[in-house]
Amino acid sequence: xxxxxxxxxxxxxxxxxxxxxxxxxxxxxxxxxxxxxxxxxxxxxxxxxxxxxxxxxxxxxxxxxxxxxxxxxxxxxxxxxxxxxxxxxxxxxxxxxxxxxxxxxxxxxxxxxxxxxxxxxxxxxxxxxxxxxxxxxxxxxxxxxxxxxxxxxxxxxxxxxxxxxxxxxxxxxxxxxxxxxxxxxxxxxxxxxxxxxxxxxxxxxxxxxxxxxxxxxxxxxxxxxxxxxxxxxxxxxxxxxxxxxxxxxxxxxxxxxxxxxxxxxxxxxxxxxxxxxxxxxxxxxxxxxxxxxxxxxxxxxxxxxxxxxxxxxxxxxxxxxxxxxxxx
Numbered sequence: 001x002x003x004x005x006x007x008x009x010x011x012x013x014x015x016x017x018x019x020x021x022x023x024x025x026x027x028x029x030x031x032x033x034x035x036x037x038x039x040x041x042x043x044x045x046x047x048x049x050x051x052x053x054x055x056x057x058x059x060x061x062x063x064x065x066x067x068x069x070x071x072x073x074x075x076x077x078x079x080x081x082x083x084x085x086x087x088x089x090x091x092x093x094x095x096x097x098x099x100x101x102x103x104x105x106x107x108x109x110x111x112x113x114x115x116x117x118x119x120x121x122x123x124x125x126x127x128x129x130x131x132x133x134x135x136x137x138x139x140x141x142x143x144x145x146x147x148x149x150x151x152x153x154x155x156x157x158x159x160x161x162x163x164x165x166x167x168x169x170x171x172x173x174x175x176x177x178x179x180x181x182x183x184x185x186x187x188x189x190x191x192x193x194x195x196x197x198x199x200x201x202x203x204x205x206x207x208x209x210x211x212x213x214x215x216x217x218x219x220x221x222x223x224x225x226x227x228x229x230x231x232x233x234x235x236x237x238x239x240x241x242x243x244x245x246x247x248x249x250x251x252x253x254x255x256x257x258x259x260x261x262x263x264x265x266x267x268x269x270x271x272x273x274x275x276x277x278x279x280x281x282x283x284x285x286x287x288x289x290x291x292x293x294x295x296x297x298x299x300x301x302x303x304x305x306x307x308x309x310x311x312x313x314x315x316x317x318x319x320x321x322x323x324x325x326x327x328x
Contacts, residue, residue: 050272052129055320057272062319073244075269077236079117082108084239092239093200095256096220100201107201111208115234121270130154132271135171136260136278137162139288140327146277147172149325153275157195157267159259160184163291171278171290179237179263182206182219187228194227194234195266197242197259204236237266250308261309268322275323280310 050056058071074081084092084104093099133153135141137160150156150172157177158164161184164171178188179195182203188194196207202219209216210227211234217225245265246252257265260279267274278290317324 049126050124050128050130051126052131052272055273057268057274057321058124060321062321064315064319065321068249069268070244070248071269073238073241073269074119074122075238075241075266076120077108077111077238078119079108079112080119081238088240088243091243092198095199100205102201102205104201107204107208111204111236114208114212115231115236120235124272128272130271131273132157132267132275133172134260134264134267134274134276135159135162136276137289137291138278138280138327139286139290139292140280141167141170141278141290142327144170144277144325144327146170146325146327149275150174150277155267155271157263159263161186162289167290179259179266181259182210182223183221184259185210185224185227187224188230190230190233192230192233194229196234196236197262198236198239199256207234207236237262241265241269249312258309261313264313264322273323274321275325276313276317277325278327279313279324280326 049058060066060069089104131153132155133150135150135156135158147169151174153174155176156172156174157179158175159178160180162171164173164175175192177193177195178186179197180186181197181199194207196203198204198207200219202216206216206219206223207227210224211229211231214226217223242257242262245257245262249265250257250261264274264276280287313322313324316322
C-alpha cells in the first residue's frame with residue numbers, strides 16, 4: 001500500500017472513531033478534538049514519507065502512477081521472499097529458451113551461501129532522501145556535460161559493459177550499481193554493487209559460480225567464469241519483479257522489458273528521487289550507444305517493446321515523477 005493510500009486509511013479510521021466516540025459513547029466533541037490534536041495523531045497524518053525537498057516517490061498521489069506502482073513487490077531476491085509461483089517460474093524459464101533441470105530451491109540455497117540473503121533497501125522513512133541516477137547508454141550523452149550532475153546522486157546505476165573511462169565529462173565517474181547478466185558481465189571494483197538481471201535459472205547458477213569456484217564457463221555462449229566483484233555487495237533482481245514490470249507496467253504477453261526499463265523500475269522502488277540519463281535517440285534522431293566509434297541508425301529493439309517503454313518514461317517525466325535528461 002502506497003504512502004498516500006495509507007494516509008487515507010488512517011484518516012478514515014480516525015473519522016470513524018470520531019463519529020463513534022461522539023455519537024455512541026456520548027463523549028463531548030471538545031474532548032475528542034483534544035485527542036485529534038494529539039501529537040501522535042498529528043504525526044500519523046502529517047509526517048513526510050522522506051526528507052527530499054523536491055519530491056518523494058512514495059508520497060505520490062498521481063492516480064496513473066498508483067494504478068501501476070506496487071510497493072509490495074520487492075525488486076530483489078532474499079532468503080525470505082525467494083518462493084516463486086508455478087506460473088511465474090514457467091514464464092521466467094521461457095525468456096531465453098534455455099531451460100534448466102536444476103532444482104530452484106537448491107539453486108537459491110547455494111546462491112545465498114555465497115552472497116548475503118537479507119532484505120535490501122527496506123529503509124524508507126521520513127529521514128531518508130535517496131537520490132538515484134539511472135544512466136543508459138544512448139549517444140545523446142555525448143557532449144551533454146552531465147558528468148558532475150550524475151555524480152551528485154547517492155546511487156548511480158549503470159548497465160552491462162557501458163564504459164566510464166574516457167567519457168567522464170558526459171557520463172560521470174561514479175558507479176554504485178552495475179546491472180548485468182552473464183553474457184554482458186564485466187569485472188567490478190570492490191565498491192560497486194553487482195546486480196544480476198536473471199533471464200533464466202542458469203544465470204543465478206552462474207553468479208553463484210562466478211563468485212566462488214568458477215565452474216560455469218558457458219551459458220548461451222562463453223562467459224566470465226571467475227568474476228572480480230565484491231560478493232558481499234552482490235544482489236539479484238527478483239524474477240517476480242521482472243514479471244510484475246512486464247505485466248503491470250507494459251501489459252506484455254510475449255516480449256519482455258529491456259534492461260534499461262527494468263533498471264528504471266528498480267530505481268523507482270528503492271529511491272526517493274530518480275533522474276534518468278542516456279535513454280532514447282540523440283538530437284539528430286539517431287539511436288546508438290555513446291561508446292560506439294561509428295554509430296549506426298537503428299530502431300529495432302529485439303524482444304523489447306522500445307516504443308512503449310519510451311512512452312511510459314516520457315509520461316513519468318511529464319507527471320513530474322522523474323527527471324529525464326535527453327542531452328543536446
